[in-house]
Amino acid sequence: MKAGNRRGMRIRWQIALGFGVFILVIAVLLWGMQIALLGPFYRAIKQTEVLRTADSIERRLEDDDLDEQVRTLSNDLGLVILVCDEFGIRYSAWKPTQRDCIIESMDRFSLRSLFSEVNLNGGSQLGVYASPFSYGDGGRSQVILYARVARTASGYNRMILIESEITPVDAVVDTLRVQLLCVTGIMVVLGSVLAFFIARRIARPVARVNESAKELAQGNYGIRFAGGGSREVGELAQTLNFAAQELSKTEGLRRELLANVSHDLRTPLTMIQGYAEVMRDLPGENTPENVQIIIDETQRLTDLVNDLLDLSKLEAGAVALNRTRFDLTESVRTILARYDKLADYSFPFVAGEDVYVYADELKISQVIYNLVNNAVTYCGADKTVTLRQTVQGGAVRISVSDTGEGIPADRLQDIWERYYKVDKEHKRAQVGTGLGLSIVRNILEMHGGAYGVESVLGQGSTFWFELPLATAGEMAYNESTSAIQRSFENDGKLHP
Ligand code: ADP
Numbered sequence: 001m002k003a004g005n006r007r008g009m010r011i012r013w014q015i016a017l018g019f020g021v022f023i024l025v026i027a028v029l030l031w032g033m034q035i036a037l038l039g040p041f042y043r044a045i046k047q048t049e050v051l052r053t054a055d056s057i058e059r060r061l062e063d064d065d066l067d068e069q070v071r072t073l074s075n076d077l078g079l080v081i082l083v084c085d086e087f088g089i090r091y092s093a094w095k096p097t098q099r100d101c102i103i104e105s106m107d108r109f110s111l112r113s114l115f116s117e118v119n120l121n122g123g124s125q126l127g128v129y130a131s132p133f134s135y136g137d138g139g140r141s142q143v144i145l146y147a148r149v150a151r152t153a154s155g156y157n158r159m160i161l162i163e164s165e166i167t168p169v170d171a172v173v174d175t176l177r178v179q180l181l182c183v184t185g186i187m188v189v190l191g192s193v194l195a196f197f198i199a200r201r202i203a204r205p206v207a208r209v210n211e212s213a214k215e216l217a218q219g220n221y222g223i224r225f226a227g228g229g230s231r232e233v234g235e236l237a238q239t240l241n242f243a244a245q246e247l248s249k250t251e252g253l254r255r256e257l258l259a260n261v262s263h264d265l266r267t268p269l270t271m272i273q274g275y276a277e278v279m280r281d282l283p284g285e286n287t288p289e290n291v292q293i294i295i296d297e298t299q300r301l302t303d304l305v306n307d308l309l310d311l312s313k314l315e316a317g318a319v320a321l322n323r324t325r326f327d328l329t330e331s332v333r334t335i336l337a338r339y340d341k342l343a344d345y346s347f348p349f350v351a352g353e354d355v356y357v358y359a360d361e362l363k364i365s366q367v368i369y370n371l372v373n374n375a376v377t378y379c380g381a382d383k384t385v386t387l388r389q390t391v392q393g394g395a396v397r398i399s400v401s402d403t404g405e406g407i408p409a410d411r412l413q414d415i416w417e418r419y420y421k422v423d424k425e426h427k428r429a430q431v432g433t434g435l436g437l438s439i440v441r442n443i444l445e446m447h448g449g450a451y452g453v454e455s456v457l458g459q460g461s462t463f464w465f466e467l468p469l470a471t472a473g474e475m476a477y478n479e480s481t482s483a484i485q486r487s488f489e490n491d492g493k494l495h496p
Contacts, residue, residue: 011206012199019195027184034176039169043144047126050146050162053079054124057160058150067092080104080163085156086119088112102132102143103163114147115159124148131165142166205229209237216240221248253418260434264304268297307435310366311418314442321360321446325470328396329354329389331361335368336387344383345376351389355396358470363443368398370436371463375402380460391469395450399464407455415453416441440465 009017053073060069066083074081074094080101082093088111095101106114118125124147131141144164151157205228215223225241227234275294279286313319329351336347357364375385379402386401407415407422414420418438444451444465455461 011203015199015202016192016195019191023184023187023191026187027180030180030183034180035173038173038176042169043128043166046144046164046166049077050079050126050144050164053077053081053162054146054148054160057081057083058148061150061152061158062154067094070094078165082111082161084111084115084159084161086112086115086159088115091158100132101163101165102129102145103161111159111161114161115149115157118147118149118159119157123150128166141168201229202233205233205237209233209240213240216244216247221245221251253420257418261304261308265301268300271297307439311435311439311442314439314446315418319446321363323358323360325356325358326361327354328357328359328364328398328467331365332368332387332389332398335365335372339372339376342376345379346384347372347387348384349387349389351387352391355389355391356470357396357467359447359449359467360443364447364467367440367443367465368400370440371400371465374436374463375400375404375461378402378404378461380404395466395468397464397466399462401460401462403460406457406459406461407453408457409455412453412455 056073057066057070060066061083063069070081070083070092071094073079075096078096080095080103082103083091084093085091088108090111093103095104126144126146128142128144131143142165144162144166146162146164148160149157150160205226208228209225212223212225221244223244225237225244227237272294275290275297279290332349332351336349339345339347372385372387379385382403384403388397388399388401390397390399411422415422416437418435420438421434441451447467449465449467451463451465453461453463
């Protein structure tokens, strides 16, 4: 492993760290909310309750059943409530049973002076005081004392006085603290165990895949990746297994190609050299037939090199399509006419009306040549290669059939692979490089055309491809460009 790969934290530690931070945040939140903020929260809730009660009483000051309502509120909320006028005369005063309270101990005069004080202070006053009374377990509670001066609809001034006890939360906080300590402890233990197991489940398989990947990088294409743990790792292992398989296939093909190409190069070169030497040494051998052999062999070399170049360019995506609208039926006829010199063979072409396609004419011709050449090479004793043109659903299909030995069903997928030959032993001398169908496939895929093969062993094969028919738009475009081309070709200048 390179030093650079060691940078970054191991998954195991990342997961542990993640869990640690998570537990810490939860613990801080719980401790903060439950312990530090419990008192202030409780007090704020109490204050709101007192203010709301005051609002509600203020709205009912002139109701006949004010006293009854004050009693209900006092009982329901556990509040001491008093309503009096500016002279300290009580209209209503209620307290929950069994409660000592400050309000109760206030006489008329203290109420009157509180009234003026509140009035001076803007109409309301809220204070929190230590309760003079002892709380249940001996602790001292606090009280909120709220006074509000309100004017009734009939124009009288009334004072609403509310007292609410704030029971000390210390005892609750103590209980919570113990509980939280337990919860935090359980969280830490549980979190660590979980983090450990999850890390193991994730990190182990990843580490295993990593080890295998290093072997793959070193050229061990036979390596198998084991998944396990999570689905993602399983999928990763599957993908890597597929990649390893493909790499090993490519490696095999590369080796085979090297052997094939060297063999295919050597055979014609040996022939050329042999014939040339014979012709040099034996003047009588300097015949047109021998010269033709040298020319034929040179042609084979050229074809091989061209195929290799074509395919590597196609596969590298370095070839742009030069699409034009052309008569595909006519193209097939022209190509077949070139096979006239093969006098023993017949090439029937079954076609309806001429059809036009929008495609790269040169490349589509290359496809047809390749398919017809193969059919000639592998055709049966009747030496007949039948071409058919059918039109269906806006597409034209060209099929090339022979009555040769056919291709085994389990090879039908492979023949489109580069360098693949079904019968590696025979016919090598006269047959191509195994690149033809690969070139066909690349060209058709660039055009977005469908292609395929049907074959029955001993009865022959039918190779076919489909192209969409040229649409009206493509026709118009093509006609206008060819008009421009024509005018350009006429005098070398471009006329609008
Ligand atoms: P080659 O240059 O060897 O013909 P191709 O890529 O054109 O390469 O074809 C790949 C292989 O597919 C051939 O080697 C041959 O085994 C098989 N094949 C192609 N066309 C036919 C056919 N018409 N009949 C039988 N086999 C064929």
